[in-house]
Structures are given as C-alpha cells and as structure tokens.
Amino acid sequence: MASSDITSKGSDDATPHGAKVGLLRVLGPAHIWALGVGIVLVGEYMGWNFSVGKGGAFAALIACWFAGILYTCVAMIDSEVTSTVAAAGGQYTQAKHIVGPLMAFNVGLYLVFAYTMLEAANAITAGYLISVVAGMMGHVGDLDQRPFIVLVIMFLAWLNYRGVLATLTFNLVITSIAFVAILVLFLSTSGVLGGGIMQHAALFEGHELPYGWIGVLAAMHFGLWYYLGIEGTTQAAEEVRSPARALPFGTLAGIMTLLIAATLTWYICSGILPWEFLGDGVDGAVAPLFSAAQLSGSMALVWFLGFGTLFATLASANGCINDASRAWFAMGRDKYLPFWFGAVHPKFRTPYRSIIFLVPIAMIFALGAPLDQVITFSILSGLLEYTFMPLNIIQFRRKWPLNSIKRGYEHPFHPLPAIVLLCLCGITFFAVFLGYGTQLVAMIGFYIVVSLWFHFWRYRFVNRGTQFTMPWPKPHGY
Amino acid sequence: MAHYEAPKQSKAGQLLDVVVLVVLTIGALFVPLWMGMAGAAKTVANPDANPTWESLGQNAVQAAQYEKLGYTPETAHDLILARFDYSFTTAALVVMIAVIVLYYFLMLRFSEVEYREVISEKFGDK
Amino acid sequence: MQTWNYLEYAAWGVSALLGLYMVIDWLKVDSTYSEEVLTSSREGELEAMTEQHKL
Numbered sequence: 001m002a003s004s005d006i007t008s009k010g011s012d013d014a015t016p017h018g019a020k021v022g023l024l025r026v027l028g029p030a031h032i033w034a035l036g037v038g039i040v041l042v043g044e045y046m047g048w049n050f051s052v053g054k055g056g057a058f059a060a061l062i063a064c065w066f067a068g069i070l071y072t073c074v075a076m077i078d079s080e081v082t083s084t085v086a087a088a089g090g091q092y093t094q095a096k097h098i099v100g101p102l103m104a105f106n107v108g109l110y111l112v113f114a115y116t117m118l119e120a121a122n123a124i125t126a127g128y129l130i131s132v133v134a135g136m137m138g139h140v141g142d143l144d145q146r147p148f149i150v151l152v153i154m155f156l157a158w159l160n161y162r163g164v165l166a167t168l169t170f171n172l173v174i175t176s177i178a179f180v181a182i183l184v185l186f187l188s189t190s191g192v193l194g195g196g197i198m199q200h201a202a203l204f205e206g207h208e209l210p211y212g213w214i215g216v217l218a219a220m221h222f223g224l225w226y227y228l229g230i231e232g233t234t235q236a237a238e239e240v241r242s243p244a245r246a247l248p249f250g251t252l253a254g255i256m257t258l259l260i261a262a263t264l265t266w267y268i269c270s271g272i273l274p275w276e277f278l279g280d281g282v283d284g285a286v287a288p289l290f291s292a293a294q295l296s297g298s299m300a301l302v303w304f305l306g307f308g309t310l311f312a313t314l315a316s317a318n319g320c321i322n323d324a325s326r327a328w329f330a331m332g333r334d335k336y337l338p339f340w341f342g343a344v345h346p347k348f349r350t351p352y353r354s355i356i357f358l359v360p361i362a363m364i365f366a367l368g369a370p371l372d373q374v375i376t377f378s379i380l381s382g383l384l385e386y387t388f389m390p391l392n393i394i395q396f397r398r399k400w401p402l403n404s405i406k407r408g409y410e411h412p413f414h415p416l417p418a419i420v421l422l423c424l425c426g427i428t429f430f431a432v433f434l435g436y437g438t439q440l441v442a443m444i445g446f447y448i449v450v451s452l453w454f455h456f457w458r459y460r461f462v463n464r465g466t467q468f469t470m471p472w473p474k475p476h477g478y
Numbered sequence: 479m480a481h482y483e484a485p486k487q488s489k490a491g492q493l494l495d496v497v498v499l500v501v502l503t504i505g506a507l508f509v510p511l512w513m514g515m516a517g518a519a520k521t522v523a524n525p526d527a528n529p530t531w532e533s534l535g536q537n538a539v540q541a542a543q544y545e546k547l548g549y550t551p552e553t554a555h556d557l558i559l560a561r562f563d564y565s566f567t568t569a570a571l572v573v574m575i576a577v578i579v580l581y582y583f584l585m586l587r588f589s590e591v592e593y594r595e596v597i598s599e600k601f602g603d604k
Numbered sequence: 605m606q607t608w609n610y611l612e613y614a615a616w617g618v619s620a621l622l623g624l625y626m627v628i629d630w631l632k633v634d635s636t637y638s639e640e641v642l643t644s645s646r647e648g649e650l651e652a653m654t655e656q657h658k659l
C-alpha cells in the first residue's frame with residue numbers, strides 16, 4: 001500500500017495575517033514537558049497520600065509502580081496516536097477519527113471534567129496553603145480563603161487568555177522549581193548530604209499491610225493521582241512547532257520525570273511520617289512533602305517546600321485551564337457543542353470564549369464542593385478516558401495498519417501495552433468501587449444520559465463528512 | 479450516501495444546549511452530595527477510652543514522630559484508629575460491572591453507526 | 605493582624621480587575637471582528653499551512 005503523508009493536504013489561501021485566524025504554533029518540546037509534568041506534579045505534593053490511607057505505606061508504593069506501568073502504557077499509546085492526529089482536542093480528535101462521534105463527545109467531556117475538577121482542587125489547595133502561610137506569619141483567626149481561590153483561577157485564566165507562549169513558559173519555570181524542591185528534600189533528608197532522618201523500618205513495624213492485600217487493590221484508586229494529567233500534553237498539538245517530534249518526546253520525558261518524582265516522594269514521606277497521619281489528606285497530611293519538610297527541622301526546607309507546593313498547584317491549575325479550554329474549543333469548532341465556542345482571539349490566538357466560559361464552572365466547584373469529592377470526580381473521568389485508550393489504539397492499528405499512513409512515533413510491543421492498560425483499568429475500577437461505588441455508578445449514569453442526549457439531539461448539528469479532517473486513506477473494513 | 483446538510487442552530491438554541499449541559503454536570507456532582515451518598519467515611523470501630531501510644535499500637539519511633547507533629551495519644555486517637563470498611567456484596571459488584579459494560583457497549587454501538595456515516599460521506603461508497 | 609485583611613481585599617480587587625479586563629476585551633473583540641473571521645479556525649488546516657514553510 002502506498003504510504004500517504006499526513007502533511008500532504010493542500011491548504012487554502014490561508015495566511016496568518018489573512019482572513020483566517022487559528023491557534024499559533026510557538027511551542028517547543030520543553031513546553032510540552034512543562035505542560036504534562038506541570039499538571040501532574042501537584043499530585044506528588046498532595047492527594048497521592050490518600051492511597052496510603054486506603055492500604056498502608058507498602059500498598060501505596062505498589063500502587064505507585066502499577067499506576068506507573070498504567071501511565072507508561074498511556075504515554076506510549078498516546079504518543080503514537082497523537083503524533084499522527086495532531087490537533088487541538090487531543091484524545092477527543094483521536095476518538096473522532098478512529099472510533100466515532102459519540103465516543104469523541106464522551107472523551108471530550110472526560111477531558112473537560114478531569115481538568116476542570118483538577119483545576120478546582122488546585123485552587124482549593126492553594127487557598128489552604130495561603131491560609132497556612134498567614135498562620136505561620138502570625139495572622140490570628142481564620143483567613144477567608146475564598147478571595148485567594150478566586151484570585152488563583154482569575155489570574156491563571158487571564159494568563160491563558162493572553163497567549164499560550166507566556167502561559168507555558170511560566171509553567172516551565174514554576175514546574176522546574178517544584179521538581180527541584182523534591183530533589184533537594186530527598187538529598188537533604190535521605191543521608192546523601194549530611195545526616196539522614198529516614199526511619200522506614202521502625203515506622204513500618206506492625207503496620208506493614210494494615211488492610212491486608214485488598215488494601216493494595218484499594219490503593220490503586222489514588223495511585224492514579226501520582227500521574228493523572230500527563231496525557232494532557234496532546235492538547236497542545238496545534239500550538240507546537242513540530243508535533244510529530246515534540247509531542248512524543250515531551251510526553252515520554254514527562255512520564256520518566258514523574259516516575260522518579262513519585263518514587264522519591266513516597267520514599268521521603270513514608271520514611272518520615274507515620275502512615276495513619278500520612279494517609280489522611282484531610283485531617284492529617286494535607287501537603288505531605290511540606291509536612292515532611294517541617295519535621296526535617298530546617299526552616300529553609302520548610303519555605304522551599306512551601307513554595308514548591310504553591311508553585312505545583314499553580315502550574316497544575318494553569319495547565320488544566322489550557323487543556324480544558326482546548327478540548328472545549330475543539331468540540332465547539334466541530335459543532336459538538338455550540339459553534340460559538342469555536343472562536344479564536346485574533347490578537348492573542350487563544351480560544352478565548354472557551355477560557356472565559358470555564359472560569360465560572362471551575363469556581364462553582366472550587367467554592368462549593370469538598371476536596372475529596374472533586375478529586376474523585378476528576379479521577380473517574382480520567383479512568384474512563386484511559387479505558388478508552390486501548391480500544392482506540394487497537395482500532396487505530398486495525399483501520400490504518402503500520403505502513404498505510406506516516407506516524408511520527410510507533411510504540412513497541414503492540415498489543416501488549418493496550419492489554420496491560422485495559423487490565424489495570426479494570427483493577428482500578430474495582431479499587432474505586434471499594435469505598436466510592438455509588439459515585440462511580442452515578443457518574444456513569446451521567447455519561448449515559450449525556451450520550452443519549454448527544455446521539456438523539458445534538459448530533460444533528462454536526463456536519464458528517466467534514467469533521468474527518470485528517471488526510472488519510474479510507475480505513476480498512478469500511 | 480447523500481450529503482448531509484446540518485441545520486444552522488439559532489443563538490437561543492445554542493444557549494439552551496449549554497444550559498442543559500451545565501445543569502447535567504452540576505447535577506452529577508451535587509446530587510450524590512445532597513443524597514449523602516458521596517465519599518467513603520472512615521470510622522473508628524473500637525474506641526480506646528484511655529489511649530496511650532502502646533495501646534494505639536505505636537512503637538517508640540512512631541510515637542516520637544507523632545509528638546514532633548504536635549499530637550498526644552488523645553488527639554491522635556481518631557486519626558490512628560479510623561479504618562475504611564471494604565466489605566461489599568456480590569450484587570453490588572455485579573451491578574457495577576454491568577453498568578460499566580453496558581455504558582461502553584452502548585457507546586461503541588452508537589459510535590460505530592455514526593462513524594460509518596462519516597466515512598461513507600467522506601470517502602464515498604466505493 | 606491587619607495586613608492579611610488588606611490582602612483579602614486586594615485579592616478580591618485584583619480578581620475583579622482581571623475578570624473585568626477579560627470581559628471588556630471579549631466584548632470589544634466580538635464587536636470589532638465579524639463572527640466569520642473569529643470562527644474561521646479549522647482542524648487540520650493549520651497543520652498543512654505551517655508544514656509548508658519549514659523552519
């Protein structure tokens with residue numbers, strides 16, 4: 001079969017300064033890394049420790065590594081598909097071309113929800129952190145956290161509104177600082193530099209697996225939190241200078257960074273904090289790395305990790321606004337959602353209407369819902385998305401076998417990663433079911449309702465053939 | 479297949495669709511909250527009236543860390559003894575599996591129908 | 605301590621300003637440009653456009 005180039009499509013008379021406005025191609029691989037890691041790194045600063053609470057410290061480590069395998073599969077599959085389907089909307093656009101419109105609509109909603117909820121969770125955490133800082137600096141009484149939560153969302157929305165390059169350069173800087181903070185904390189507490197304060201053996205004694213092996217399964221639920229959001233790198237596909245190269249590179253470098261950060265985080269925290277305290281993210285360790293720094297006895301570390309935590313939440317919320325608005329914009333452009341959202345700002349080249357629209361939504365959740373509920377909503381949306389990915393890649397390889405179109409990256413060992421990913425998703429569904437079963441069913445109920453709404457009502461406004469925009473040959477079997 | 483011309487949606491119609499989506503979304507998050515079904519609460523099964531670090535099952539090192547964090551056996555009591563309840567019924571598990579499988583089945587079916595339409599309009603029925 | 609109370613007001617104020625900026629700019633853009641120009645972005649087009657003149 002003849003190899004068809006994905007870039008061979010002829011363009012219209014479109015020029016950047018002509019009558020058409022599109023998103024701007026300005027990003028490099030480092031920005032992709034910053035977008036991926038920036039969204040996720042906050043998971044190391046807060047939230048992952050709920051998995052300690054669900055199964056104990058060892059269970060959390062096992063969950064950390066199994067979730068690491070899950071996400072490595074996600075990153076590999078994602079890199080292949082997205083280096084070929086390079087368009088804003090990421091997995092939404094992939095689903096549209098490979099599985100079908102209804103699946104795409106669902107995937108688009110998973111993306112918007114996972115990111116908007118994560119953004120809300122970040123804003124809540126940032127507000128909490130500022131109130132802690134106020135307490136440390138001698139403020140008496142309760143600080144009103146709401147203005148700071150609102151400020152975080154507003155400031156980052158404004159940054160996103162003004163342009164993608166500044167947004168992601170900002171992310172690159174604060175993400176790097178937050179990552180270095182973890183490294184410094186590890187070096188200064190583990191005994192590599194100076195005296196170590198790690199006491200793993202003594203702290204684990206008598207509490208190796210407090211729930212037995214079912215706790216290990218249950219811990220998978222929050223194990224995802226170590227890495228949740230790395231798949232968001234694909235949203236930048238229309239803004240990166242060389243998608244076929246930069247996207248796989250940034251994504252795979254990102255997952256490697258996170259595997260290191262997650263393991264170090266577990267090592268530091270479980271060696272300093274008793275598991276019952278560590279595992280309670282509401283009354284115990286809200287920000288475990290920060291708590292670990294407090295016990296190190298060094299004021300410099302406390303401040304460094306305090307800023308690390310704040311930067312991580314900001315970087316994450318920032319990336320989330322970026323990704324959620326791209327997904328919403330892409331759906332608007334295809335009329336899956338009202339076409340009005342498919343507008344691009346002529347000067348800043350951002351999907352400005354989508355950015356503005358999602359601001360009040362994020363605020364409703366940040367100000368009105370409890371943190372664990374928001375996190376669970378985000379994790380569930382993510383999980384549904386990861387379950388879609390193996391279905392996606394299997395169909396992709398079947399409909400367009402390896403030599404039929406040009407791929408920027410081909411992931412090895414197909415279909416092994418897809419099968420592993422599917423199994424791990426099954427396990428995680430069970431883990432969520434342990435303790436959060438009603439929510440799981442309620443959430444899927446929601447997706448069934450919106451799916452019916454889409455299929456029987458909304459889809460009539462979508463043009464059929466034109467939504468397939470990739471210059472590919474006809475798929476096999478059609 | 480014949481070319482499908484999508485109708486143009488009015489401004490009011492667009493607005494209505496957004497409102498429907500937002501209401502559904504907020505409903506999905508807040509309805510479980512209002513019905514009190516959300517979240518797995520940890521409970522203390524066997525409270526300890528006079529807790530000491532030993533009776534809470536903490537060795538010397540663990541107790542020392544708790545003290546550094548500013549806890550006493552009394553204040554740490556709930557934190558240490560609270561546990562999740564992982565018991566579940568087979569029926570509940572079956573319901574969950576059925577719902578998930580049904581969801582994916584439904585979605586893949588409808589998607590396939592719509593996808594065939596897209597492909598045949600884009601590439602023609604050759 | 606007074607400082608933090610002022611900071612609370614400052615946070616409200618800055619948020620309002622940023623929000624106002626976005627809304628004003630949004631309305632200005634919507635009235636300056638036609639809807640056709642604003643919604644002229646199409647999936648895949650940009651791809652072809654930039655890949656032509658390689659950097």
